[in-house]
Amino acid sequence: MDPIKASLLKKSRAAKTESRGKLISLLCISLIVFIVLAIFYFVASKGLATFFKDKVSLWRFLTQSDWNPSLKDSHGRPEVGALPMIMGSFGVTFLAALLATPFAIGAGIFMTEISPKRGEKILQPVMELLVGIPSVVYGFIGLSVVVPTMRHIFGGSGFGILAGTCVLFIMILPTVTSMTVDALKSVPRHYREASLALGATRWQTTWKVVLKAATPGILTGVVFGMARAFGEALAVQMVIGNAALMPHNLISPASTLTSVLTMGIGNTVMGSLANNALWSLALLLLLMSLLFNLLVRLIGRKGAMGR
Amino acid sequence: MDAKKWDKVATGVLTLIAGLIVLLLASLLGYILIRGLPHVTWQFLTNPASTFTKGGGIGVQLFNSFYLLVIAMVISVPLSIGAGIYLAEYAPKNWVTNVVRTAIEVLSSLPSVVVGLFGFLVFVIQFKLGFSILAGALALTVFNLPLLTRNVEDALKSIHFTQREAGLALGLSRYETVKHVIIPEALPNIITGMILGAGRIFGEAAALIYTAGQSAPSLDFTNWNPTYIASPLNPMRPAETLAVHIWKINSEGIMPDATAVSAGASAVLIIAVLLFNWLARVIGKRVYRKMTAA
Numbered sequence: 001m002d003p004i005k006a007s008l009l010k011k012s013r014a015a016k017t018e019s020r021g022k023l024i025s026l027l028c029i030s031l032i033v034f035i036v037l038a039i040f041y042f043v044a045s046k047g048l049a050t051f052f053k054d055k056v057s058l059w060r061f062l063t064q065s066d067w068n069p070s071l072k073d074s075h076g077r078p079e080v081g082a083l084p085m086i087m088g089s090f091g092v093t094f095l096a097a098l099l100a101t102p103f104a105i106g107a108g109i110f111m112t113e114i115s116p117k118r119g120e121k122i123l124q125p126v127m128e129l130l131v132g133i134p135s136v137v138y139g140f141i142g143l144s145v146v147v148p149t150m151r152h153i154f155g156g157s158g159f160g161i162l163a164g165t166c167v168l169f170i171m172i173l174p175t176v177t178s179m180t181v182d183a184l185k186s187v188p189r190h191y192r193e194a195s196l197a198l199g200a201t202r203w204q205t206t207w208k209v210v211l212k213a214a215t216p217g218i219l220t221g222v223v224f225g226m227a228r229a230f231g232e233a234l235a236v237q238m239v240i241g242n243a244a245l246m247p248h249n250l251i252s253p254a255s256t257l258t259s260v261l262t263m264g265i266g267n268t269v270m271g272s273l274a275n276n277a278l279w280s281l282a283l284l285l286l287l288m289s290l291l292f293n294l295l296v297r298l299i300g301r302k303g304a305m306g307r
Numbered sequence: 308m309d310a311k312k313w314d315k316v317a318t319g320v321l322t323l324i325a326g327l328i329v330l331l332l333a334s335l336l337g338y339i340l341i342r343g344l345p346h347v348t349w350q351f352l353t354n355p356a357s358t359f360t361k362g363g364g365i366g367v368q369l370f371n372s373f374y375l376l377v378i379a380m381v382i383s384v385p386l387s388i389g390a391g392i393y394l395a396e397y398a399p400k401n402w403v404t405n406v407v408r409t410a411i412e413v414l415s416s417l418p419s420v421v422v423g424l425f426g427f428l429v430f431v432i433q434f435k436l437g438f439s440i441l442a443g444a445l446a447l448t449v450f451n452l453p454l455l456t457r458n459v460e461d462a463l464k465s466i467h468f469t470q471r472e473a474g475l476a477l478g479l480s481r482y483e484t485v486k487h488v489i490i491p492e493a494l495p496n497i498i499t500g501m502i503l504g505a506g507r508i509f510g511e512a513a514a515l516i517y518t519a520g521q522s523a524p525s526l527d528f529t530n531w532n533p534t535y536i537a538s539p540l541n542p543m544r545p546a547e548t549l550a551v552h553i554w555k556i557n558s559e560g561i562m563p564d565a566t567a568v569s570a571g572a573s574a575v576l577i578i579a580v581l582l583f584n585w586l587a588r589v590i591g592k593r594v595y596r597k598m599t600a601a
Contacts, residue, residue: 014483028389037410043421110321133577173328202314203317231416266517286421
């Protein structure tokens with residue numbers, strides 16, 4: 001082949017770097033997707049072993065309240081009723097969201113409708129700092145301030161769902177607030193102008209027009225906050241008391257999925273039923289996280305249709 | 308009561324809520340700093356921890372936190388930049404890309420304890436790394452990758468398309484355009500995001516309990532050979548970080564001055580996080596000024 005033809009047919013240097021660059025970036029993104037799949041595969045294979053290998057019925061796992069995987073019940077079946085932890089997790093999550101939502105909406109309205117300037121200068125950095133504080137620090141504050149306060153007011157040990165709720169409330173507040181602010185900001189200006197032109201006061205405009213239009217966005221924020229609360233491990237574990245019992249009130253020691261996981265996984269033997277049961281809890285946690293994701297999407301789609 | 312009065316009442320209530328939140332943060336910070344700072348002495352920052360006696364420090368834990376952070380960032384920064392480039396520049400608009408984006412979203416919303424358990428199962432047991440800095444750094448990478456990737460993607464996407472056209476018009480390939488035109492312009496935003504991510508993993512504990520371990524063997528700060536078992540640089544040694552240390556001494560409660568030590572350690576942790584936030588802002592601005600001649 002003559003050299004001219006060869007040089008024309010050969011890939012240029014630029015084309016080579018291009019395909020190499022593209023390949024490298026493709027590999028990076030594939031790795032991330034691979035990691036996600038691996039997480040699902042490993043957690044699911046471990047978590048399902050309780051039901052397939054140890055023959056625990058799923059119904060029993062979800063509805064019974066005796067958590068003692070190393071013991072057997074009167075029928076000779078292992079005691080793996082996860083209901084106390086499920087109740088605990090949902091309890092702290094819903095209560096924290098219930099408490100945080102009004103505060104978040106209030107702060108959001110203040111930052112967008114009442115005083116955007118002070119909102120941006122003061123509240124915005126405050127929220128960023130609250131997000132940045134590590135969860136163990138929240139746990140430590142809960143342990144040294146919230147729990148003694150509960151003990152003082154209600155008696156008992158002070159550990160329990162209420163203490164967990166207080167800590168989670170502060171932790172999810174910035175998440176919900178910042179998404180509420182985004183939702184309120186995305187309400188078109190002319191909605192407000194139309195309402196004000198009809199003679200409505202600022203509060204009437206906010207309450208009857210702006211909040212209505214921003215509802216899907218605010219809901220998304222609340223769900224995100226709940227997802228964070230549901231998955232939070234250490235801060236909750238430090239203040240909830242860690243007793244795998246059915247919580248009969250808000251100030252008795254209880255436990256959540258995450259708290260049992262952090263306490264237990266190091267104290268059980270890999271492959272034993274006690275260990276597999278813990279992995280089932282992890283799988284439950286994973287599925288709930290997926291569910292929250294799905295909820296966010298559904299709300300987003302519905303919000304988009306409403307426009 | 309008429310509408311105007313209601314308006315005043317609502318404004319008052321909302322201002323009160325905003326004030327309460329500011330007060331909450333101020334009291335949180337005040338509590339930690341006032342309780343903690345008196346304990347933070349040079350000795351406290353450099354001495355090793357003591358389990359059964361008073362007066363232990365956080366020296367080893369502090370070093371571990373920074374070392375782990377550096378290794379985790381060394382692994383995750385190039386990966387997230389590559390992935391971000393793909394999503395922003397190459398990804399075609401089809402269902403595969405949608406699946407990839409969903410996967411990243413799911414990964415970013417996974418509870419950190421699940422990431423930690425995955426790390427325990429895969430890195431610690433399957434890869435036989437044991438409780439080690441390397442296993443911890445890999446777990447932190449998994450935890451941090453989705454956020455860093457999204458940050459890089461957003462930074463790249465915010466660059467105007469005319470910049471890309473200009474690069475291509477000069478005869479550069481797409482990759483060369485990204486490397487020499489787009490990334491330099493997006494660099495301030497990328498760096499800001501990376502530093503914020505670093506701050507986030509500096510305080511992370513749940514993902515580390517079962518990957519980097521909960522023990523901090525004493526280190527020999529005179530031997531920096533990475534293969535020596537007590538060397539500070541050895542990536543295969545178990546390494547309890549500052550955040551894990553706070554959790555550990557509070558949930559085990561055998562240390563006589565656990566409250567004092569955790570208050571001090573919390574103060575150090577918060578100051579570090581504040582420092583990261585401040586650095587992110589300052590460095591981002593400085594790089595921007597340097598790159599744009601503005």
